[in-house]
Amino acid sequence: MKSVEQKISSGNVLEVKDLKTYFFTGRGVVKAVDGVSFELKEGETLGLVGESGCGKTITCLSILRLVPGPAGRIVGGEVILDGDDLLSKSEKAMRRIRGKKVSMILQDPMVSLNPVFTIGNQMAEPVRIHQKLSRRLVWEKVKEMLRLMSIPSPEIRIREYPHQMSGGMRQRVVGGIALSCQPRLLIADEPTTSLDVTIQAQYLRLLKEVQQKENLAMIMVTHDLGIVAKVCDRVAVMYAGKIVECGDVREIFYRPAHPYTKALLGSLPKMEERQEKLYTIEGQPPELHALPPGCSFAPRCPDVQEICKQEYPPQSIIKDGHCTSCWLFAARKA
Amino acid sequence: MWRYILKRLLQAVICILGVSVIVFVLARLTGDPALVMLGPGARLEDILALRQKWGLDLPMIVQYWRFISNAVHGDLGLSLRYHAPVMALWLGRLPNTLLLAGVSFAIATVAGVVGGVIAAVKPGSWFDRLGKTVSFLGISVPVFLTAIVLIIIFAVKLHWLPVYGTGTWRHLIMPAFTLAWASSAGQLRLTRSAMLDVLDAEYIKLARVKGVPEYKVIAKHALKNALIPIVTMAALQFMVLFSGTVIIEFIFAWPGIGWLAVEGARNRDFPVVQACALMTSVLFIAINLAVDMLYAYIDPRIRYQ
Amino acid sequence: MIIGSLRRVTRYASWPRIRKSLKGVPWFPLVIMVLFVVVGVFGRQLAPHDPLKIDIEIRLLPLFFMKGGSLQYPLGTDHLGRDVLSRLIVGSGVSLQVSLVVIAVAASIGALVAVVAGYLGGWVDTILMRLVDIIMSMPWIIIALVFASIVGAGVRNIIIILSIFAWPGYARVLRGEVLRIKQGDFVRLAVVAGASKARIMLRHIFPNIVNTLVVISTLQVGSIILAEAGLSFIGVGVPPPRPAWGAMAADGVGYIFTQWWLAVLPGVAIVLVVMSTNLLGDWLRVRLDPKFRQL
Numbered sequence A: 001m002k003s004v005e006q007k008i009s010s011g012n013v014l015e016v017k018d019l020k021t022y023f024f025t026g027r028g029v030v031k032a033v034d035g036v037s038f039e040l041k042e043g044e045t046l047g048l049v050g051e052s053g054c055g056k057t058i059t060c061l062s063i064l065r066l067v068p069g070p071a072g073r074i075v076g077g078e079v080i081l082d083g084d085d086l087l088s089k090s091e092k093a094m095r096r097i098r099g100k101k102v103s104m105i106l107q108d109p110m111v112s113l114n115p116v117f118t119i120g121n122q123m124a125e126p127v128r129i130h131q132k133l134s135r136r137l138v139w140e141k142v143k144e145m146l147r148l149m150s151i152p153s154p155e156i157r158i159r160e161y162p163h164q165m166s167g168g169m170r171q172r173v174v175g176g177i178a179l180s181c182q183p184r185l186l187i188a189d190e191p192t193t194s195l196d197v198t199i200q201a202q203y204l205r206l207l208k209e210v211q212q213k214e215n216l217a218m219i220m221v222t223h224d225l226g227i228v229a230k231v232c233d234r235v236a237v238m239y240a241g242k243i244v245e246c247g248d249v250r251e252i253f254y255r256p257a258h259p260y261t262k263a264l265l266g267s268l269p270k271m272e273e274r275q276e277k278l279y280t281i282e283g284q285p286p287e288l289h290a291l292p293p294g295c296s297f298a299p300r301c302p303d304v305q306e307i308c309k310q311e312y313p314p315q316s317i318i319k320d321g322h323c324t325s326c327w328l329f330a331a332r333k334a
Numbered sequence B: 001m002w003r004y005i006l007k008r009l010l011q012a013v014i015c016i017l018g019v020s021v022i023v024f025v026l027a028r029l030t031g032d033p034a035l036v037m038l039g040p041g042a043r044l045e046d047i048l049a050l051r052q053k054w055g056l057d058l059p060m061i062v063q064y065w066r067f068i069s070n071a072v073h074g075d076l077g078l079s080l081r082y083h084a085p086v087m088a089l090w091l092g093r094l095p096n097t098l099l100l101a102g103v104s105f106a107i108a109t110v111a112g113v114v115g116g117v118i119a120a121v122k123p124g125s126w127f128d129r130l131g132k133t134v135s136f137l138g139i140s141v142p143v144f145l146t147a148i149v150l151i152i153i154f155a156v157k158l159h160w161l162p163v164y165g166t167g168t169w170r171h172l173i174m175p176a177f178t179l180a181w182a183s184s185a186g187q188l189r190l191t192r193s194a195m196l197d198v199l200d201a202e203y204i205k206l207a208r209v210k211g212v213p214e215y216k217v218i219a220k221h222a223l224k225n226a227l228i229p230i231v232t233m234a235a236l237q238f239m240v241l242f243s244g245t246v247i248i249e250f251i252f253a254w255p256g257i258g259w260l261a262v263e264g265a266r267n268r269d270f271p272v273v274q275a276c277a278l279m280t281s282v283l284f285i286a287i288n289l290a291v292d293m294l295y296a297y298i299d300p301r302i303r304y305q
Numbered sequence C: 001m002i003i004g005s006l007r008r009v010t011r012y013a014s015w016p017r018i019r020k021s022l023k024g025v026p027w028f029p030l031v032i033m034v035l036f037v038v039v040g041v042f043g044r045q046l047a048p049h050d051p052l053k054i055d056i057e058i059r060l061l062p063l064f065f066m067k068g069g070s071l072q073y074p075l076g077t078d079h080l081g082r083d084v085l086s087r088l089i090v091g092s093g094v095s096l097q098v099s100l101v102v103i104a105v106a107a108s109i110g111a112l113v114a115v116v117a118g119y120l121g122g123w124v125d126t127i128l129m130r131l132v133d134i135i136m137s138m139p140w141i142i143i144a145l146v147f148a149s150i151v152g153a154g155v156r157n158i159i160i161i162l163s164i165f166a167w168p169g170y171a172r173v174l175r176g177e178v179l180r181i182k183q184g185d186f187v188r189l190a191v192v193a194g195a196s197k198a199r200i201m202l203r204h205i206f207p208n209i210v211n212t213l214v215v216i217s218t219l220q221v222g223s224i225i226l227a228e229a230g231l232s233f234i235g236v237g238v239p240p241p242r243p244a245w246g247a248m249a250a251d252g253v254g255y256i257f258t259q260w261w262l263a264v265l266p267g268v269a270i271v272l273v274v275m276s277t278n279l280l281g282d283w284l285r286v287r288l289d290p291k292f293r294q295l
Helices: A002-010 A056-063 A091-097 A119-130 A135-148 A167-179 A197-214 A225-231 A249-254 A259-266 A327-333 B002-029 B033-038 B044-054 B060-072 B086-121 B126-140 B143-157 B169-199 B202-209 B214-251 B257-266 B270-298 C002-012 C015-021 C027-046 C084-120 C122-136 C140-151 C155-182 C185-192 C197-233 C245-253 C261-288
Strands: A012-025 A028-041 A045-049 A072-081 A102-105 A185-189 A217-222 A234-239 A242-248 A315-319 A322-325
Touching (some): A012 A056, A028 A056, A045 A225, A056 A072, A056 A185, A056 A217, A102 A167, A119 A135, A119 A167, A135 A167, A217 A225, A234 A249, A234 A259, A242 A259, A315 A327, B002 B060, B002 B270, B002 C140, B086 B126, B086 B169, B086 B214, B086 B257, B086 B270, B126 B169, B126 C197, B126 C261, B143 B214, B143 C197, B143 C245, B143 C261, B202 B214, B214 B257, B257 B270, C027 C261, C084 C122, C084 C155, C140 C155, C140 C197, C185 C197, C197 C245, C197 C261
Parallel strands (some): A045 A217, A045 A234, A185 A217
Antiparallel strands (some): A012 A028, A012 A072, A234 A242, A242 A322, A315 A322
C-alpha cells in the first residue's frame, strides 16, 4: 500500500538510491559504481555522461541486475521501479521485468544480434516470453515494431538474418526488440557510437519520437555531449563510479559547477570561435581498484585544494534540481 | 549456397583422386605385383605373361586410367588370400564398422558437447576440473590399454561382458565405450572453448536483457553459435575415431573394415588393403560433405553466400 | 622468446633469477621425460638382462611380489622367457627414436611450407594449403596399412608414414602465425630497407614462429608415440624381435586371463610418457604463447 502511495506522490518511474556495485578481483576491490543516486520521471530523458570506464554501463546493468558475475556484485543501495525495489526481487521475478518493464539497447548493433537466428525470431522472443499472444498476433506485433522503427518492407525483413542488414538497420531492430513490450524504462547504452554520423542523427530522432509517443522514461548513456544537448532533459555526470554533478541540461551546459563538467564541456570543439588548440583534460582517469582518498578527480583538477585530497566532498545544492559534489561549493555554503 | 556446395564437391573429388594416386604410386613403386604374386622362384615367361594379362607393361598413366575406371565400376581386384572380389569383402564388413563407429561417435559427441557446455557455464567448478581430467586422460591413454583394462575387469574378472566377437549389444559395450572416451576428449575441449567464447558475446547479453530464461540463453542462443566450430571439427573428430576403430576392431575381433585392413596388411594381401584405403577415403569424403551441408544449415552466413 | 630467454639466462645467470624462472615448472612430468630420454638412449647399457634372450625354462614368471616371482626378474618374463623389465627399458628407445625423427622431419617441412605459403601467398599458398587439406582428410592409419602391406613392417616405414601425416598440422597452425607476423611493422621496414624475400623469411619471419613451433612439437610427441604404439600393436609397426611397447602389449593380450600385467605394463609406460609430454606442452603453451591460454 505504502509503495503505491509513494508511486503516486513522487511520480518517479525509477529511483536509484546509493547504488553500489563492486568487482572483487585478484588485484583488489574495484568500486565500479559507488553510491550512485538519481531519479527519473515519466517521459523524461536522463543523460548519463562520463569518460569510458567511469561506471556508466555497470550502473545500467545493475538496474537490470545483469552485472557480470561471479566477480561483480551489487553490494548496496536500492533500485526502485514504480515503487518496487528490484534488488530484493527473485531472479525469476527479475526475468519478468527484463525486456518487459525495463529494456536496454546495447552499444554495438553489429554484434548484439545473434547471427544464427532470423530477425523475426529474435524480435518475437520477448513478445512470446512476456505476453500471452497467439502465433499470428506475435508476428503482427513484430511487424508493427518494425514499422514503428521505420524499417521498410517488414514482411521480408523478418525472414532475414542480421548479416543481411546494415548497421543502422540492425540498431533499429535492436530498438524494436527493446520497445516491443511497451517498457516503462528504456536504457540506451551508447546506441549510436558505432553508427555513421548521418545515421546517428536519424536514429536519435527516431528514438526521441518513439519516446514521446509512448511517454517512456529513458536513460541515455553517452560520452558525446552533442547527443546530450539534442535528446536529454537532465544530465548526470559520472566520474570514477560516482555522480559528480546532476542537473537540467541547460543548467549544466550554461552554468556547469564541477571542474570535471567544465573540463568536459571545454573539450568540445566550438564552431563560433576558431580554437588554436583543442582543450584536453590532463592525465588519465584513475584506476578504480586503487582510488585515492578524497575526491577522485583531485589529481587532475585545476582548482584542487588541500581538503580535496583528504575527504570526499558532500553534495551541495546549487539551485533547485542542480547539485554537485565538490569542495568549491561545499566550502562556500559552510 | 550452390557455389558453396559445388566448391566442396570439387574439393571432395580432388581428395579422392589424391588418395587414389598415392595408393597407385605406392603400389607400383615399391614392387612389381607380378613378382610379388608369383614369388621369387617364378619363371620369366610366367612373369611376362602375368604382366601382360594385368597390363603392367603399359605406360603408367594408362595403367592409372585403367585402375580408376575399374574402381569406378566397383572392380578393385581379387584378394590374394581369399580369391574373392575385394569390393564384396569390404561391403560385407562395412555395416559392422558403421555400427561401432556410429554408436561411439554418438556417445562421444553427446558426452563431449554436454560436458563441454556444463564446463563452460561454470568454469573452474568441480565439474569443469573433472571434465578436464577425464579428457586429458582420454588423449593420453592409448586405446588398446583402455580396451585391455576393460577386458581384464569386466570380462576376465567379473564375467559381465564377452571378451570379444560380435552379435549382441553386450559385445558392443566395451569397444564402443573405449572409442567414445578417446574421441570425446577432443569434443569436450572444443565445445568448452567455443562456448566460453560465445558466452562472452553481446548477443548473449541482449538475450538476457530481453528476459530470456538462462537455460534457454545457453541451449538456444549460445549453443547454436558454438556448434559452428564444433561441426567444423566433427569430420576431423570422426577421422580420429576411425583410426581408433582399426585398433579396437583388431583387439575385440570385431569383423569390420578395420580388422579386414589389418589382416590384409599382416598377410601382405595388397588388393584388400588398397580397396580398404580407397573406399574408406570415399566414405570419409562423403561424411565430410554431409558435415559441410550441416554447417551451411547452422550458419546462415554460409547459406546466403 | 626462447632464444631471448636463453640469452637472458646466459647474461644474468644468478641463482635467484634462475629460481624465479623455474617457478611453476611441472616437476613430475619433467622427471619422467628426462628418465624417458636417458633410458631411451642408454637402454642397452641399463637393461639388467638381454631383452632378446629366449629361455623357455623361465617363461611367464610373475611380478616379483607374487608367488613364484623373483627379484632377478622384477617384472617377470614374457611368453618366451624374456625379461619384461629389460624389454620395457630397451623398448623406450624405439618410441624415442621414432618421435624425435618424425618431429624433426615434420617440423622442418611444416615450418618451411608455412613460411613460404604464408609469406608468398597467391597460388603457391593455394596449392600448398590444398595439399595440407587433402593429407589431413586422409585416414592415416589405413595408408600406413597400405604401406605395410607392400613393404612389410619396419621402423623406417613408420617414420616415413608418420612424417607424411604430421607435417600438415604444423603447416596449418604456423601459416596463421606467419600471416599475422607478415603484417608487423618490422617486416614492412625490412621490405622498405630492400631485404630479399628469402632474407625476410629466414631472419624476420622464422624467428617469430619458433615459440609456436616448440609448443606444437612438444604436444605432438605424445600423439606420435601413441600412433607408433598403435601401429606396433596391430603388427605393422616395429617388427619382432626388437622390443616396442605397442608390440609387447599385443603379445600380452594372449595371456590376459592369467598374466594380465604383460599387456598392461607397456601400456602404463606409454601413458606415463604421453601424459608427461602433454603436461609439459600445456605448460609451455601457457608460458610461451599467451593467446593459446584459452584453448
